[in-house]
Amino acid sequence: MRVMPISCGATRNGGAGMEAKAVAEEYCLGRDGTGCMCRRRFWRCCCEWWIVAAGNGLIYMNLAGVRAGMLTVEGLTVKAGDRIILEDISFTIGPGEVHILLGPNGSGKSTLLRAVMGMGDLEIVSGKIIFKGVDITRLSVDERARMGLGIAVQRSPALPEVRLGDLADLLAERYGTNWRSSSRALNCDYLLDRGLHENFSGGESKRAELLQLMIQNPQLVLVDEPESGVDLENIAVVGEALNSLLKGEKIKERAKSGLIITHTGYILNYVNADRGYVMINGRLVCEGNPRDLFEVIDKRGFEGCMECVTCKR
Amino acid sequence: MRNLQTVIKERAEKALTLPAAFGPDFNPADYLRPEQERAVPGDLSGRLREAALLSGYDPEERNRAGSYFQQDETVLYEQVSRAYQGMVEIMSIEKALAKYDWLWEYWWRAVPVDMDKYTAFAELHQKGGYFIRILPGARLDRPLQSCLLQSENESSQRIHNIIIAEEGSRAEIISGCTTVPQVEEGMHLGISEFYIKKGAFLSFTMVHNWAEGFHVRPRSGAILDEDATFINNYILLKPVRSIQSNPRAVLRGRGARARFNSIIYGQGDSVLDLGSVLELQAENTRGEAVSRAAAAGSSRIIMRGKLLAGSNTAQGRLECKGILLSPRAEMEAIPELEVQKAPRATLTHEAAVGPISREAVEYLMARGFTEEEAASLLIQGFMKVGIAGLPEVLERMVDEMAETISLGGL
Numbered sequence: 001m002r003v004m005p006i007s008c009g010a011t012r013n014g015g016a017g018m019e020a021k022a023v024a025e026e027y028c029l030g031r032d033g034t035g036c037m038c039r040r041r042f043w044r045c046c047c048e049w050w051i052v053a054a055g056n057g058l059i060y061m062n063l064a065g066v067r068a069g070m071l072t073v074e075g076l077t078v079k080a081g082d083r084i085i086l087e088d089i090s091f092t093i094g095p096g097e098v099h100i101l102l103g104p105n106g107s108g109k110s111t112l113l114r115a116v117m118g119m120g121d122l123e124i125v126s127g128k129i130i131f132k133g134v135d136i137t138r139l140s141v142d143e144r145a146r147m148g149l150g151i152a153v154q155r156s157p158a159l160p161e162v163r164l165g166d167l168a169d170l171l172a173e174r175y176g177t178n179w180r181s182s183s184r185a186l187n188c189d190y191l192l193d194r195g196l197h198e199n200f201s202g203g204e205s206k207r208a209e210l211l212q213l214m215i216q217n218p219q220l221v222l223v224d225e226p227e228s229g230v231d232l233e234n235i236a237v238v239g240e241a242l243n244s245l246l247k248g249e250k251i252k253e254r255a256k257s258g259l260i261i262t263h264t265g266y267i268l269n270y271v272n273a274d275r276g277y278v279m280i281n282g283r284l285v286c287e288g289n290p291r292d293l294f295e296v297i298d299k300r301g302f303e304g305c306m307e308c309v310t311c312k313r
Numbered sequence: 314m315r316n317l318q319t320v321i322k323e324r325a326e327k328a329l330t331l332p333a334a335f336g337p338d339f340n341p342a343d344y345l346r347p348e349q350e351r352a353v354p355g356d357l358s359g360r361l362r363e364a365a366l367l368s369g370y371d372p373e374e375r376n377r378a379g380s381y382f383q384q385d386e387t388v389l390y391e392q393v394s395r396a397y398q399g400m401v402e403i404m405s406i407e408k409a410l411a412k413y414d415w416l417w418e419y420w421w422r423a424v425p426v427d428m429d430k431y432t433a434f435a436e437l438h439q440k441g442g443y444f445i446r447i448l449p450g451a452r453l454d455r456p457l458q459s460c461l462l463q464s465e466n467e468s469s470q471r472i473h474n475i476i477i478a479e480e481g482s483r484a485e486i487i488s489g490c491t492t493v494p495q496v497e498e499g500m501h502l503g504i505s506e507f508y509i510k511k512g513a514f515l516s517f518t519m520v521h522n523w524a525e526g527f528h529v530r531p532r533s534g535a536i537l538d539e540d541a542t543f544i545n546n547y548i549l550l551k552p553v554r555s556i557q558s559n560p561r562a563v564l565r566g567r568g569a570r571a572r573f574n575s576i577i578y579g580q581g582d583s584v585l586d587l588g589s590v591l592e593l594q595a596e597n598t599r600g601e602a603v604s605r606a607a608a609a610g611s612s613r614i615i616m617r618g619k620l621l622a623g624s625n626t627a628q629g630r631l632e633c634k635g636i637l638l639s640p641r642a643e644m645e646a647i648p649e650l651e652v653q654k655a656p657r658a659t660l661t662h663e664a665a666v667g668p669i670s671r672e673a674v675e676y677l678m679a680r681g682f683t684e685e686e687a688a689s690l691l692i693q694g695f696m697k698v699g700i701a702g703l704p705e706v707l708e709r710m711v712d713e714m715a716e717t718i719s720l721g722g723l
């Protein structure tokens with residue numbers, strides 16, 4: 001039996017990590033490695049041990065050495081101008097995993113996404129960003145995009161010069177995808193003749209972003225607040241589209257990884273998130289089950305969250 | 314008639330030293346060459362053909378209703394395609410003036426002969442130019458084309474064109490001005506007078522393709538009668554020493570419409586002072602002037618635009634937008650709105666000058682485009698956006714131009 005290296009949603013206080021049940025079963029390829037789903041389940045505990053529930057017994061496997069994430073960020077410290085925005089950030093997102101980033105306004109969440117994508121005038125002071133085993137810390141934005149990174153930023157700039165339909169055609173040519181059905185599903189058809197994001201509503205902008213991502217078909221999707229400025233009706237469209245983007249349309253297709261910033265948590269109703277982080281003042285202070293984290297924050301705010309004994313702040 | 318011509322000549326003589334209101338000053342007489350030095354006219358093959366193509370002229374005349382081709386001072390070609398005989402006339406202006414005595418009534422009516430020394434010089438040393446007349450009710454479903462080519466170095470063209478769109482007619486003209494590659498310096502004075510009669514529609518596209526040592530002074534004017542429509546497209550994508558032009562359309566008939574579209578790309582040390590004046594004199598007239606400019610190298614671009622409303626029901630809009638592609642380039646946008654005793658007229662303007670948006674480039678790069686691809690995509694779009702019904706040949710030219718742009722200087 002082979003185990004694909006993944007890290008799933010463990011909690012720091014979970015003992016054997018049983019409550020941090022993950023989607024690990026999807027990554028068990030079965031004895032012959034043909035990709036059939038075996039019935040065994042994997043969970044991860046707080047250390048690098050995996051618990052394999054096989055029949056009546058529990059088998060422990062140490063995967064520390066084989067863990068190779070889709071994205072690994074190691075000790076990343078980032079400056080914008082003279083200010084340190086991100087400090088010593090480390091995490092790993094495995095193939096097919098979706099991680100959620102929570103945190104108050106101005107905590108550095110968007111900067112983290114932009115740093116991973118290589119956007120903005122940011123200075124990497126120390127640390128590494130590794131994507132599919134390649135150090136991309138010094139690569140340009142377009143090189144990262146062509147390797148399989150994709151981003152939907154929170155507030156897209158207006159590009160009146162470029163019509164959405166024309167851009168979709170160019171992207172489709174580049175990435176070899178068919179986009180007409182995605183455009184219909186995202187209700188983008190009426191936007192195709194318009195300049196990109198020019199006088200788009202919040203929902204229109206998000207849908208246009210997702211359409212581009214669907215054509216681009218990246219392996220790691222970075223999404224900054226998919227629900228911001230979007231009304232309830234559109235949240236469902238955006239949420240479902242994001243979910244289908246992450247899952248991939250074909251069964252054979254490997255699910256994508258994702259890192260999603262959310263403020264409201266609505267997106268958790270649509271996307272199967274594996275792990276959550278809380279960022280405060282440029283540091284990741286907590287990680288765990290995204291729903292648990294969000295529940296605490298929803299009830300007690302980030303103030304309450306920071307009072308937690310496990311907070312690394 | 315003799316008398317009228319004498320008066321015109323006298324007015325020209327008096328204005329021969331009058332500098333133009335705008336643009337760098339030079340002496341047009343420096344580009345007058347003696348007769349014996351003139352190049353022998355060629356045929357429409359080889360280098361002439363290449364140059365013609367660059368100005369949007371199709372030597373094969375596919376999909377053209379008629380053509381006019383002038384090399385330096387010689388008319389090489391003037392012909393109406395067979396299917397369009399009886400719908401349109403095309404001939405050299407000399408021939409037309411000899412044929413139609415009434416044409417003198419149109420001579421210097423839309424452009425004053427004493428506007429400046431360039432109009433004056435063009436009158437006193439005029440050689441060639443075309444006469445195009447679309448006959449009443451004729452609706453041409455294919456464009457007419459003309460090409461004014463300069464093949465001699467340090468020479469000049471002094472052209473006078475008259476275009477008459479008779480009542481209820483409809484036509485499109487693509488007019489190219491170009492040089493062969495060996496020509497580096499020269500002067501072009503081009504007078505174009507447009508008369509668009511009741512209910513007529515005329516779309517006129519001028520493509521300029523000059524060399525780096527050329528001074529160009531087009532002087533255009535249009536007079537629009539009731540319900541007439543005039544669309545004037547201007548495109549300049551090649552380097553030039555200086556161009557100054559400020560065509561004027563007078564909408565004197567009610568319900569007349571005019572639109573000036575300009576696509577200007579400044580390179581090298583080019584000085585480009587380009588604008589338009591729309592006089593919305595009659596009721597329900599509509600005027601629009603839209604300019605898009607990109608300044609590279611050490612070029613200097615001045616975008617002018619002036620709307621004058623003389624009727625309460627007149628509406629006009631100006632839009633000048635420019636991007637700077639080099640730290641040495643300069644750009645000015647000078648929109649002017651003037652209402653003359655028509656307090657309910659509506660005139661608006663929008664002007665913007667700035668660099669290409671770094672954020673937009675990065676946005677496209679995040680989709681996998683290289684920096685150059687992203688910039689060229691933005692510039693292509695920028696130059697074309699808002700300019701409705703751009704002929705296909707121009708779209709292609711703009712696309713090709715945008716592909717050559719690099720943002721190295723920024």
